[in-house]
Amino acid sequence: xxxxxxxxxxxxxxxxxxxxxxxxxxxxxxxxxxxxxxxxxxxxxxxxxxxxxxxxxxxxxxxxxxxxxxxxxxxxxxxxxxxxxxxxxxxxxxxxxxxxxxxxxxxxxxxxxxxxxxxxxxxxxxxxxxxxxxxxxxxxxxxxxxxxxxxxxxxxxxxxxxxxxxxxxxxxxxxxxxxxxxxxxxxxxxxxxxxxxxxxxxxxxxxxxxxxxxxxxxxxxxxxxxxxxxxxxxxxxxxxxxxxxxxxxxxxxxxxxxxxxxxxxxxxxxxxxx
Numbered sequence: 001x002x003x004x005x006x007x008x009x010x011x012x013x014x015x016x017x018x019x020x021x022x023x024x025x026x027x028x029x030x031x032x033x034x035x036x037x038x039x040x041x042x043x044x045x046x047x048x049x050x051x052x053x054x055x056x057x058x059x060x061x062x063x064x065x066x067x068x069x070x071x072x073x074x075x076x077x078x079x080x081x082x083x084x085x086x087x088x089x090x091x092x093x094x095x096x097x098x099x100x101x102x103x104x105x106x107x108x109x110x111x112x113x114x115x116x117x118x119x120x121x122x123x124x125x126x127x128x129x130x131x132x133x134x135x136x137x138x139x140x141x142x143x144x145x146x147x148x149x150x151x152x153x154x155x156x157x158x159x160x161x162x163x164x165x166x167x168x169x170x171x172x173x174x175x176x177x178x179x180x181x182x183x184x185x186x187x188x189x190x191x192x193x194x195x196x197x198x199x200x201x202x203x204x205x206x207x208x209x210x211x212x213x214x215x216x217x218x219x220x221x222x223x224x225x226x227x228x229x230x231x232x233x234x235x236x237x238x239x240x241x242x243x244x245x246x247x248x249x250x251x252x253x254x255x256x257x258x259x260x261x262x263x264x265x266x267x268x269x270x271x272x273x274x
Contacts, residue, residue, distance in 0.1 A: 004048040004049055004051075005052060006053065006055055006056035007020075007058050007059075008025055008049065008053050008056050013027075013045060013049070016028060016029055016030060016042055016045060016049075020059060022211060022214065023058065023059060023060035023061065023211075024059075024060065024061050024062070024207060024210040024214055025049075025053065025062050025063070025111070026062075026065070027049065027062060027063070027064050027065070028065050028066065028067050029064075029065070029071070029072050029125075030067045031067075032066075032067040032068025032069075032070070033068075034073065034076070035066075035068075035070040035072065035119070036066040036067060036072040036125070037072065037074060037075060037077070037080075038072060038074065038075050038080070039076050039080060040080060043098060044098070046105070047098075047102050047105045050102075050105035050106050050108070050109045051109070053111060054108065054109050059111055060210075060214035060218050061111050061112050061114065061211075062109075062111055062112070062113040062114065063114050063116060063206045064115045064129075065115070065117075065118075066119070069118055069199070070118065071117045071118060071125050071129065072120070072121060072123075072124065072125025073122050073125060074123020074125045075099075081150075096156075100157050100158065102124075102127075102128070102131075103127060103131045103157045103158045106132065107229055110222030111218075111221075111222065112133040112134065112213055112221060113133050113134075114133065114135075114136065114209055114213075115128065115129040115132035115134070115135045115136070116136050116202050116203050116205075116206035117129050117138070117141050117143065117193070117202075118138045118141055119141065120142055121141060121142065121143045121144070122142070122146050123144070123145070123146055123147065124156075124157065126144060126146075127145070127156065127159060129143065130159065130166065131157075131158070131162065134194050136193065136194060136196070136197055136202060136205055136206050137184045137187055137192075137195075137197075137202075138184050138197065138198070138199045138202055139185060139196060140199065141183070141184040141187060141193070141196075142181040142184075143181065143182040143187055143192065144175075144179060144181040144182065145159055145163070145179060147159075147176075147179065148176065148177060149179035159172075160172075161232075163175070165232065166191060167190045168191075171190055184196050215271065217250075217253065217255040217256075217259070217271045217273065218271070218273035219253055219255065219274065220250045220255065220256075223249065226246075227242065227246055253274060254272065254274045255271045255272065258270065259271075
């Protein structure tokens, strides 16, 4: 696959749908006839997109969704799972490292990612939703970390590190040990979904949230995402010190000054990301 360079709006995606409008980059997994499974090529393209956007100041937020009423059924059984059975160990390790690179790229990009989850959200699809910053769902959503059900460990693509932080150790253990589906209502109750909306309202709601976040101070938002990730490995004292440095940096931005002047004038600040 060819290299992806900013601006992202100029890139013509080959294996997913990509559109950038008013600072919001919408990625649609677009193989609806098979519930939007991932292929070797779509994995690589998604990694390239999330890595390239790190230096693209025109993109403020992401919306990640699937076409045809489903999010993603995970790795394509015919295009990916079949070939894996015949691979030797070194090639399998390269594959699992490549899939893990997608989560690394999603967590490292400074822009918040909103997953709009309807219908089937399984395997690597569930991982992508998990790795997003926010998740909107529907009542018909079925989220399954089903690795155990196909003879694999639940420790895939960072699931054992990230999922317990979202829903708690015991609940994550249940899903990863059994591979059972998490319903939309249960997912909201457990904290996996930020909220549920009607299917027809899912994508508009996600895009509206993304636009509102895109209007915010993007440098500060990106720093917040970075600190949320970094502080997993910190004690409270170290986290407080790191946040002091981060906040001092934000106080030197033009957006901080704009916010103060707008407040003094009783106006809404127009953030510009600098």
